[in-house]
Amino acid sequence: MIAEGRGLPLEDFRPASMLRVARTPIAVPRFPVIDFHTHLTWSPGLEPGETIQVIAGGSELLPTMDAKRVRIMVNLTGGYGDGLRDALRVHPQAHPGRFLTFTEPWWSRVAESGCAQFQADEVERAHRAGARGLKVLKILGLFAREHGNSGSLIAVDDPRFDPMWEVAGALGMPVVIHVSDPRAFFLPVDSSNERWEELHAHPDWSFHGPEFPGNLELQEARRRVIERHPRTQFVCAHVADAEDLAYVSECLDAHPNMHVDISARIGELGRQPRTSRRFFDLYQDRILFGTDAIPGGVEYPQQVFGEELYEIYYRFLETEDEYFDYAPASVPPQGRWRIYGIGLPDGVLRKVYWANAARLLGLDESPPE
Numbered sequence: 330m331i332a333e334g335r336g337l338p339l340e341d342f343r344p345a346s347m348l349r350v351a352r353t354p355i356a357v358p359r360f361p362v363i364d365f366h367t368h369l370t371w372s373p374g375l376e377p378g379e380t381i382q383v384i385a386g387g388s389e390l391l392p393t394m395d396a397k398r399v400r401i402m403v404n405l406t407g408g409y410g411d412g413l414r415d416a417l418r419v420h421p422q423a424h425p426g427r428f429l430t431f432t433e434p435w436w437s438r439v440a441e442s443g444c445a446q447f448q449a450d451e452v453e454r455a456h457r458a459g460a461r462g463l464k465v466l467k468i469l470g471l472f473a474r475e476h477g478n479s480g481s482l483i484a485v486d487d488p489r490f491d492p493m494w495e496v497a498g499a500l501g502m503p504v505v506i507h508v509s510d511p512r513a514f515f516l517p518v519d520s521s522n523e524r525w526e527e528l529h530a531h532p533d534w535s536f537h538g539p540e541f542p543g544n545l546e547l548q549e550a551r552r553r554v555i556e557r558h559p560r561t562q563f564v565c566a567h568v569a570d571a572e573d574l575a576y577v578s579e580c581l582d583a584h585p586n587m588h589v590d591i592s593a594r595i596g597e598l599g600r601q602p603r604t605s606r607r608f609f610d611l612y613q614d615r616i617l618f619g620t621d622a623i624p625g626g627v628e629y630p631q632q633v634f635g636e637e638l639y640e641i642y643y644r645f646l647e648t649e650d651e652y653f654d655y656a657p658a659s660v661p662p663q664g665r666w667r668i669y670g671i672g673l674p675d676g677v678l679r680k681v682y683w684a685n686a687a688r689l690l691g692l693d694e695s696p697p698e
């Protein structure tokens with residue numbers, strides 16, 4: 330008997346799927362993997378200072394990497410200055426060939442005079458120290474302001490960054506750029522918002538309101554940067570942060586120096602499997618494998634570094650399984666839906682797992698054994 334008129338709190342709703350469908354676990358991927366998007370160290374961001382937090386050292390990570398055939402992890406948030414030096418020491422220098430580290434702009438100094446040349450010079454210095462690329466967090470466009478935490482927002486396509494983008498290109502350092510976020514983060518957090526639970530778990534992820542630019546506005550600014558620096562290779566994190574693959578395709582068609590990583594977005598790709606499959610066919614040379622993994626990142630189930638996370642990505646890419654979880658969590662953390670595998674052929678898998686990232690990083694494009 331069902332009692333009438335009684336509501337069920339959303340957090341108590343844990344529907345168990347009654348579907349009886351194929352389950353094809355993929356313990357080991359068909360080719361060796363470069364995880365192009367991970368966070369193994371963390372720098373203080375907008376605050377001045379050069380210290381860096383080491384989230385996990387190499388020896389803590391290698392057993393999982395070896396079990397899941399991850400040959401190289403790219404640590405994007407390697408910081409700058411002395412922090413970068415520490416980040417380089419703890420991963421690539423301690424475990425040669427297994428880790429690569431990217432540098433970041435000095436956000437605390439973006440408003441200083443002479444900043445344009447300073448940021449460019451620092452990228453060059455980071456390159457000499459061993460950094461292999463440049464990472465730009467969504468701080469640019471959403472948080473970085475003229476006077477630290479006050480003043481107007483600094484635009485993604487602010488010309489003061491032009492020398493930095495150019496120098497990265499000249500040095501063969503790919504730029505991983507994260508601009509904007511899921512579209513629902515820019516909408517009112519009301520009962521029609523498909524990420525209501527996620528935004529309640531992380532209220533600071535909501536960018537709704539007059540103080541923030543719109544989602545498309547941010548993406549168009551990123552597009553102008555990519556267009557202005559055709560010799561620099563840009564990897565737009567999280568599938569360019571657009572659920573709208575038609576828009577991403579339009580950008581990829583127009584800008585041959587644009588690429589995307591799939592990190593933290595198989596929840597989006599996997600709920601539109603037919604469109605995704607066509608997208609992978611068309612752009613198979615410009616899509617990079619990445620997970621956004623954070624060791625111990627329990628607050629973000631879709632990013633917790635571990636064997637289970639890799640198995641979900643491999644299942645999505647390699648099988649045609651239906652209706653499975655996109656994250657290791659009892660409630661889907663980004664929204665209450667499940668995903669479908671896209672069953673990529675070997676030729677595409679080899680590029681996505683290895684060759685596309687290897688080319689950008691100046692490594693051998695043939696995967697090792």
Ligand SMILES: [Zn+2]
Binds near residue numbers: 366368621
């Ligand atoms: Zn990330």
